[in-house]
Amino acid sequence: MKISNATLDQLSAKIQRPNYNRSELKAGIVHIGCGNFHRAHMAVYLDDLFNLGDGHEWAIIGAGVRANDAQMREDLATQDFMSSVIELDPDGVSARIVGAMIDFLPVEKANQALITAMATETIRIVSLTVTEGGYFIDPKTGSFSASHADIIHDGAHPEQPETAFGAIIAALKLRFQRGFKPFTVMSCDNVPHNGNVTRDAVVGLATLSDPDFALWIADNVAFPNSMVDRITPATGMRERELAHSLGVDDKAPVTCEPFRQWVMEDNFPAGRPPLEKVGVTFTDQVHRFETMKIRILNGGHAIIAYPAGLRDIEYVHEAMQDDQIRAFLDHIESTEILPIVPPVPDTNLTAYQNLIVERFSNPDIGDTIRRLCLDGSNRQPKFIIPSIRDVIAQGGKASGLILLSALWCRYCFGTSENGNDIAPNDPNWDRLQARAIEARNNPVAWLEMREIYDDLSENAAVVEAFSTSLNAIWREGSQAVITSYLSGHT
Template sequence: MTTRLSLAALPAIETAATPRYRRETLSPGIFHFGIGNFHRAHQAVYLDALFNLGEDHDWAIIGAGVRDADEVMRGKLRAQDWLTTVVEQEADGSAARVTGAMIDYLSPGDTEAIIDRLADPNTRIVSLTITEGGYYIDPASQSFDPSHPDIVHDAAHSDAPGTVFGLILAGLLRRRDAGIPAFTVMSCDNIPGNGAVTENAVAGLAALIDPALAQWVRSTVSFPNGMVDRITPATSERERRILADAFAIDDAAPVFCENFRQWVLEDDFPAGRPALEKVGVQFVSDVAPYEHMKIRILNGGHATIAYPAGLLDIHFVHEAMEHPLISAFLRKVEREEIIPVVPPVPDTDLHDYFRLCEQRFANPRIGDTVRRLALDGSNRQPKFIVPSIADRIESGAGLTGLALVSAFWCRYCHGTTDSGATIEPNDPAWDRLTAQAERARKNPAAWLEMTDIYGALSQDAGFIETFSHALATIWTIGTAATLERYLADAL
């Protein structure tokens, strides 16, 4: 028999850790956009741990979303008093905890209520987990795109914004007019320089309204950079069933994740912050070396295995790591091409870090899927793979493996696996990518004509030649045989 998750049911739950604090002692200090799985497995877990220490109960979370789909999540969490079961899974076992750091969740579209809460003096941090694609970044230049229709709309309707950045700006303006100090804006998304990217989005939107307003944003509001890390797959019926069977908890929206978690933050919070260093957050003056390492080695590693595994009809990430060709491919590309162009990180051995990544990828209980890793390559490749290619070219080093990573992505976007199975759309730009991949089947260089993704690399003769040979080889002999040639240094 299972226990339906709710505040009233907490005393009856014996299979999972439950909050050691009373929810009525919490008051809001953080407003968070994007109550997805990663947020609930990461930021919310850190705060829950801090509250369990009896610390900083005035920093609870109020959530919000801006998409219609967010209302579905809101409904699930509302029915269980905003509680979430987080299941940490490792090869040797699992453990569950119920977190209660969020105390409310505003409806998408309730613009006035959201702006009111943003303007509330108790709101001292506004955080975001809106995915890499949510920042209106031009892929090639990696800069804010002020011409996007959503941004143009918000510039013309600043009193009724539809984007996260329009809402943040509206809240800041209301605080300025009322003489209330600005809150800190903290991105928790996995993008390089996420604080600077967020600042460029808010100030870029402000500049379309009034250049002086943009200057006020840049001079007044803090946007600390941060590096976040925890492998957190999507929740399916599989996870809900495991939770019910193994822990006897009925949760409509549980989160399954690995035991490992990491958060490195620049300590720039003029409006105050919770004492997250007491629960493992590392505060530093410059997060860039840490995020550079993580994005190139871990996320670049995910991109390296995703597409050949997808082409070989492999479903789970741990199954990809069990495939001798794919695991060897990952190891060779990382050691020979990615790690050598990653700058040093304080007190960190990059090869040790990669070995930890290998262990995490191979976790058989996490249930992470190859399809999730392959998602949204048009936004992720320019952040995770293309910069390493550019660094290799600049240093005059070889890039056969990284060119092959890009070629596997192109082949994947053609829309069929090596066995002929259909690959369902897996990118916001899927139609464009499949059309380009079809052209590239006969003319591989056509794939690199996407200058919004490859930038100046589209004109690099050496990269074009190496990529073209790799893609032609994949089409001629297939994924497995191509991997064998690469691993034998015969590609």
């Protein structure tokens, strides 16, 4: 059955559907970037709230600023902007139709429809999932970069912006001119200190064209930090066939794990939906939750990704079925990562680690090793390098994490240990591969990528541990080296 308002009552009784009248919803949020994660996370929380009979003035208007967002708009428009969300629980698959989005703006070159919508007084939150790489962060400094071509364009042509941040600035200026309060800008991306990063991008871009207004934004617009979590694989034929097997004809179905978490600062001067009623945690200690997730979950993804990638393992749950990779994960988490994670309110870190193992092991998710290996040049400096630094600062050696970094280097050489080619899997793949080739004979060349390792190449102990690990991987193979590490000989 094709999803639409008219067919909701004809869907299988096993499929949960909105129990509220969608025609009575009013938009309070514009969301930029309506990919799988958004539709399995924020949209689901709001759908839960609406099902309680609450928050009906906080419906979502979808938006996008990239060319491929136009296809998502076209697909969702044929479904009255609803999506099927399928939870892949080993104890039983469940499906629901999420109706929290009521419109999707046209995707235009200069984003005028988006600017107009955000400038509407009833819009009180503008939220974003524009991916980790979409915040124009200079990897060398970790701060906003004004050198990207899109930023240069928007700085020179603020009335015809091409970026989400340029459109946000233009809409804020219109609201200011009309005497409307500013909306809250809420990042929902998996970026450390995502609110601060978003503020830096918006204020930094505004400074290029209107420094005075940039100061006004810094003083008057809220950018709450948040931590988001839900494993949501990409949609392909497998996911579409699963939706069909459940009786749903959906052009853009979303599959996800049962677990989800959302932790936010309560910094919404223009108001917010009462999301605490549906499990969202509001706290002034978001950074603690964030550090826990980044070090244990995202770091854990990297720990299993690269040894599995070198062995041509396709799926994450298959890597977890490999006794050595599972032991590698357990040992690094227990001995190097957990000891450096600060306490988190009402959270047992060991229990959280065990939950992560359970989530990674879910065979129904179909999450791929290749996805976990993607964009290491952006993820390693966020998820792994800080842990190496903290372990060393506390007097440890970080030998497992440094070995992981050597495995990443070997992966970027571009062939698996079975001799199969590894297709480019990073925006900076050519540079990484060139460095990995050089590092085969000169390991320190890899550590000299200062935008990733900063000054770690000057730490003699790190250089020795990395060089020893990488040389051993090339000489003996990754499995032998990991065995040696687990036996305490590395």
